[in-house]
Structures are given as structure tokens and as C-alpha cells.
Amino acid sequence: MRRLNAAELIDTVLDAGSFRSWDAPAAAPAADDGGYRRELAAAAGRSGTDESVVTGEGLIRGRRVAVIVSEFTFLAGSIGQAAADRITAAIERATTERLPLLAGPASGGTRMQEGTLAFLGMVKITAAVRRHRQAGLPYLVYLRHPTTGGVMASWGSLGHVTVAEPGALLGFLGPRVFEALNGRPFPENVQVAENLFDKGLVDAVVPPEQLSEILDRALAILLPEPAGPVPAPETTAAAPASDEAWASIEISRNPRRPDLRYLLAAADDALPLNGTGQGENDPGLLLALARFGSQSCIVLGHHRPRHPDAPAMGPGSLREARRGMRLAEELGLPLLTVIDTPGADLSKEAEEAGLAGEIARSLQDLIGLGSPSVSVLLGQGSGGGALALLPADRTIAAQHAWLSPLPPEGASAILYRTTEHAPSIAAAQGVNVASLHRIGLVDHIVDERPDAAAEPKDFCRRMARAIEYELSEAAAQPATARLEQRWEKFARLGT
Known part of the structure; x- marks a missing residue:
């Protein structure tokens, strides 16, 4: 594809005729x-610019928006003192x-x-970028061909996106x-945008002509207009009784049950991000x-x-989650966590990569998060993998969601050396929404009519309205009071 110079990129991305230069003559x-x-x-003669950046x-x-665009035809976009x-x-x-x-x-x-x-x-x-980000202002990066060395x-x-x-x-x-220093060429297809996307180092690969749409959607979420109070959604159905815990667990395991992808499809807008930004894409x-109604998150x-x-x-995955937590705090946006897992990875590789430590750090970050937070129990909630995304100011639960230290079959195996007692253990442990609401964890229940798998779109629309309401409620609390109330909520569960 033909690569655009600085002026062409500016003309492609910005509204026609809107660009105004900030550049003083280069020293x-x-x-x-x-x-x-x-x-x-x-x-300068070749490029038509007086320096390598505009x-x-x-x-x-x-x-x-403010823009900084490299001009590669000016000494390969290199950065000297004036630039x-x-x-x-x-x-x-x-x-x-x-x-x-x-x-x-x-830039080279x-x-x-x-x-x-x-x-x-x-x-x-x-x-300067750090101060800009600390001010809660979006910093968006579009990496162009080629970007290497000190600029990369x-x-x-350092982009938020x-x-x-x-x-x-x-x-x-x-x-x-590399070739000059080592006498051999660098391996092919490593330093290319698509490979960096696969490795979780960039969020998307986008041609210039699509960039303005992506940036407009991102900025609409990152810089939302002030919103007023959100009316409470319709009254939900009663939570299941405690003796229905096993029935809820079986319902939650239906492979046709709507998941987070369905839920994001019910949002007013959603832009996926990708990976940790540090070479991992779990x-x-x-x-x-995303934006649910008037509420960005x-x-x-x-x-x-x-x-x-x-x-x-x-x-x-948890390192990627902690990237999301940092984004929420830095940009002053609410955080929404969605729990739906049969359990974390139980493998040699996960142990050696520090799974337990990542769960601990995720819990620590969430319980002390400066941003408003809402968690959603959407389906299965098994073990430390579920707990790692749970702490929040407000918790919503689907009617047949659940939360347990282990799958009930695992608990049965520990206690009885067989999985046959899983249904009775599930009821005794209080893993379902009725028990979680009673002990004070769940604040808002979204009903299923009678099973979310049978009505995925309608269920997700109800859940989206509940999310909008609870995000608004959490954001309305003063920051210091909100943090204290979050700590108090988890300190007093069950009392």
C-alpha cells in the first residue's frame, strides 16, 4: 500500500480544512x-516541512484534538533536539x-x-506524555511504517489506545x-503490525481511511458528555431459592448461554482492546x-x-485485566468487570507464570481502585479466577449465576472422594444468587425468563440497562466515601 506523508495523513484523518499548525520555525x-x-x-526541500514532525x-x-505527526521523508523521521x-x-x-x-x-x-x-x-x-496521561487526557497512537528505535x-x-x-x-x-551488527538478516514477519497485534502489543491494525471513525468512537467513550441520573430499571424477578442452586449451575453451563460478547453487542458502542501491551495476548x-446508554466505561x-x-x-489474562484497571483510573472512567468462568488455568505453565500472584494483585488493585466500579456475575463463577474480577462498588447478578471456591464437583471430591454429592454441597455452600444477595454481595438481580439461553437478546438488553443504572449510581458517590463503602461492604459480608 502507498504510505501517506504527514500532510496526507492529516487531511485523511481530520475534518476538511480544520487543521491549524502549532509549529514555530525550527531552531x-x-x-x-x-x-x-x-x-x-x-x-526540507524534499519533504516540504522544516522538521521531521508536524x-x-x-x-x-x-x-x-491535538496532533503530532512524523514526516518520514525528512531524514527518515528522525528526532533531533528541535524535533x-x-x-x-x-x-x-x-x-x-x-x-x-x-x-x-x-521514524527511524x-x-x-x-x-x-x-x-x-x-x-x-x-x-510530557506522562503528565498528559496523569491529567486524565486520552493519548492515542497510530503507529505508521516504519517506527523503530527511540521513538518506538x-x-x-505509551498510548492508552x-x-x-x-x-x-x-x-x-x-x-x-541488526544485519550490520550480526551479519545476518532479522527474522521475517516479526516486526510487522499484524504480528504485534497477534502478540497483544497493539489494539488494532487499521488503514488510514478508517482511522477517523475508530478515533471518533474511542473519544466518544473516553470523553463522555456529562450525564444526569439514570432511572432504575424494571423490577426484577425473585432470586432462586437456595435449594435450586444445582439447577442454576446446570443452566449456567449451557454452551448457548449469552456471554460477554453477547453483552457487548447490546451496548450502545464497544471497541475491543487487545492484550497487555507487553507481549501477551491470553x-x-x-x-x-464501551458505552451503556449514557455511561462510558x-x-x-x-x-x-x-x-x-x-x-x-x-x-x-489477569495482566491484561490490570491494564484495564490502570486505564480506568488514569482516564477517570468507571470499570465494569464481568465474571463467567469455570475456573482458571490449572497447569504447570500457569503456576510457573505466577497465577496465584496475579490473582492477589488483581484483588488488591480492584479493592483499592480509584474509579467507580461495577461487577457482573453473568454465569459460572468458579474459584480464584472468578474472585480476581469480583470486588466492586456494586454487584449485579444474572438470576442463575453463582460463585464458589471450586466447582461443586471439586468440593464433593475433597469431602467425599466422589463427585456424587455436588448438588447437595452446592445448596449447602450458598453458591447461588439467593444466598449471595442475602449475605450482601449482590445488589441487583437481573431475571432470566426462564433461562438466558432461551432469550439471549432480551436478557442482554435487560442486563445492559442494569449496568447503565449501576454505573451511574457508583459514579454519583464521592470518591472518598465510595472507597470507604467498598471496603466496608466486603468487611461486613454475612454479618
């Missing part, structure tokens, strides 16, 4: 090096004016002609440098930006396997 290099000055002049502001579907100053100034202005920021890097990295000072410029750019290792890898150009070469070490968890939840032999939720 001349401090060293009086005639050869380097001639290189800069030639680069900054400014414009509109995306009518929404004001670093320009990028830093643009980030700081976006922060001051409280604008979301879109970065579109395409640090400018070799300026040596270590140019290299150190990545630190001040990173500091700083402002190219990161998408990439199809086929883009993306990585730390440029392949030409299939056991789904992470997304970060969603993370169990991704129910489509096949019995599919991998269970492993430690990588």
Missing part, C-alpha cells in the same frame, strides 16, 4: 556543521488546553547527526542495523471500551471458551 542546530546544515536544507490541532468528526522540543511543546499545550492527543509516528528513531543530546530528548518527550521505545509505545498501519514495520531495532479475557471480563479444549484463563 538551527547548535553546532556550526555546514554538512549537517546542508542535509537539513535538502530534507504539530497542531484540528477536528475529528467535530471534536477538537524533540516541538513534540514536547505540543504535548504540553494539549495538556494545558485539555485536548486529547493523537500521535502518528513514522534518534537523529544520529546530533548524538547523545538527541537521544536524551526521548526522556523529556516521555515526561518512548512516545510510540494504540493502533497500527497495515504492514507497518514496527520494532525497537531497525532490521538494517485468550481468557476480553478488554474493551472500561470493560474487562472472562472470555468464555467456544470449545471445551480451549485454554482457560491464565496469568496473562
Whole structure:
């Protein structure tokens, strides 16, 4: 595909005629090096820009945004001191004016002609990005072909949401440098956008002409309009009696039961994110930006396997979940967790990758989360894998959901060395919604008529309305009171 230069990308992504430059004339290099000055002049002539980056502001579907876009034809988009100053100034202005920021890097990295000072410029750019994110402002990155070196290792890898150009070469070490240093070519198809997506390093691979739509949807969720109170949804049916616990467990195991994918389809909008951003893409968890009615949120939840032999939720899933928790806190958005799992991965690999520690860290982050939070018991809720996503300000439960330290068959095997007592143990342990509501864990029950698998769309619409209401209720509480009430809720369960 033909690669767009900076001006073409700006024209493609921003509303027509809306771009306004923020660039002051680029400073001349401090060293009086005639050869380097001639290189800069030639680069300006070829590219039509005075430096390797263009900054400014414009509109995306009518929404004001700041932009920083690399011009690769200017010395391979390399970043010298003047370019670093320009990028830093643009980030700081976006922060001051409280604008979301879109970065579109395409760069070979640090400018070799300026040596270590140019290299150190990545630190001040990173500091500016950190302040922008700490201000609760979205930082969105579109990685273009090619992005390598210090740019990829700083402002190219810090996005709240990161998408990439199809086929883009993306990585730390440029392949030409690798070959020169090692005498052999770098392995093929490693440093390409699609492979980075598969490894959970970018959220999507999107051509430039589709970028404005994706950014508009993301910003509508990340920067929601102020919303008023949400009316309470319709009265739900009574929770099942405690002697129906085993019936609920069997209903929850129906492979046709609607899962998180169905629930997100009932949202007003949802944009999936992908992986931990650190080289892991565990299939056991789904992470997304979503909007239920007037309420935006970060969603993370169990991704129910489509096949019995599919991998269970492993430690990588919980590291991805904790990415979602950090996004919610940094952007000041509510967090929605969805629990629907027969249990976490019980394997040698999961143990060696620190599953128990990831469950503990997930619990610690959720119980102290600064953002409003709502958890949903959607179906099965077995073991530490379920507990890891549970703590929240408010908890909604589907009528036939349940929560247990182990599958009841496992508890029966421990107590009686047989699974035959699973139904009676389920009733005795109080795993179902009636018991969970009685002890104070479940605040809101969404009825099934009589089974969500028989009415998936209608059930998910009812659940979506309940989520909108409970997100609104949680967000209405003052932050300090909300955190104290969350701690108190779990301290007093059953009393």
C-alpha cells in the first residue's frame, strides 16, 4: 500500500480544512556543521516541512484534538533536539488546553547527526506524555511504517489506545542495523503490525481511511458528555431459592448461554482492546471500551471458551485485566468487570507464570481502585479466577449465576472422594444468587425468563440497562466515601 506523508495523513484523518499548525520555525542546530546544515536544507526541500514532525490541532468528526505527526521523508523521521522540543511543546499545550492527543509516528528513531543530546530528548518527550496521561487526557497512537528505535521505545509505545498501519514495520531495532551488527538478516514477519497485534502489543491494525471513525468512537467513550441520573430499571424477578442452586449451575453451563460478547453487542458502542501491551495476548479475557446508554466505561471480563479444549484463563489474562484497571483510573472512567468462568488455568505453565500472584494483585488493585466500579456475575463463577474480577462498588447478578471456591464437583471430591454429592454441597455452600444477595454481595438481580439461553437478546438488553443504572449510581458517590463503602461492604459480608 502507498504510505501517506504527514500532510496526507492529516487531511485523511481530520475534518476538511480544520487543521491549524502549532509549529514555530525550527531552531538551527547548535553546532556550526555546514554538512549537517546542508542535509537539513535538502530534507526540507524534499519533504516540504522544516522538521521531521508536524504539530497542531484540528477536528475529528467535530471534536477538537491535538496532533503530532512524523514526516518520514525528512531524514527518515528522525528526532533531533528541535524535533524533540516541538513534540514536547505540543504535548504540553494539549495538556494545558485539555485536548486529547493523537500521535502518528513514522521514524527511524534518534537523529544520529546530533548524538547523545538527541537521544536524551526521548526522556523529556516521555515526561510530557506522562503528565498528559496523569491529567486524565486520552493519548492515542497510530503507529505508521516504519517506527523503530527511540521513538518506538518512548512516545510510540505509551498510548492508552494504540493502533497500527497495515504492514507497518514496527520494532525497537531497525532490521538494517541488526544485519550490520550480526551479519545476518532479522527474522521475517516479526516486526510487522499484524504480528504485534497477534502478540497483544497493539489494539488494532487499521488503514488510514478508517482511522477517523475508530478515533471518533474511542473519544466518544473516553470523553463522555456529562450525564444526569439514570432511572432504575424494571423490577426484577425473585432470586432462586437456595435449594435450586444445582439447577442454576446446570443452566449456567449451557454452551448457548449469552456471554460477554453477547453483552457487548447490546451496548450502545464497544471497541475491543487487545492484550497487555507487553507481549501477551491470553485468550481468557476480553478488554474493551464501551458505552451503556449514557455511561462510558472500561470493560474487562472472562472470555468464555467456544470449545471445551480451549485454554482457560491464565496469568496473562489477569495482566491484561490490570491494564484495564490502570486505564480506568488514569482516564477517570468507571470499570465494569464481568465474571463467567469455570475456573482458571490449572497447569504447570500457569503456576510457573505466577497465577496465584496475579490473582492477589488483581484483588488488591480492584479493592483499592480509584474509579467507580461495577461487577457482573453473568454465569459460572468458579474459584480464584472468578474472585480476581469480583470486588466492586456494586454487584449485579444474572438470576442463575453463582460463585464458589471450586466447582461443586471439586468440593464433593475433597469431602467425599466422589463427585456424587455436588448438588447437595452446592445448596449447602450458598453458591447461588439467593444466598449471595442475602449475605450482601449482590445488589441487583437481573431475571432470566426462564433461562438466558432461551432469550439471549432480551436478557442482554435487560442486563445492559442494569449496568447503565449501576454505573451511574457508583459514579454519583464521592470518591472518598465510595472507597470507604467498598471496603466496608466486603468487611461486613454475612454479618
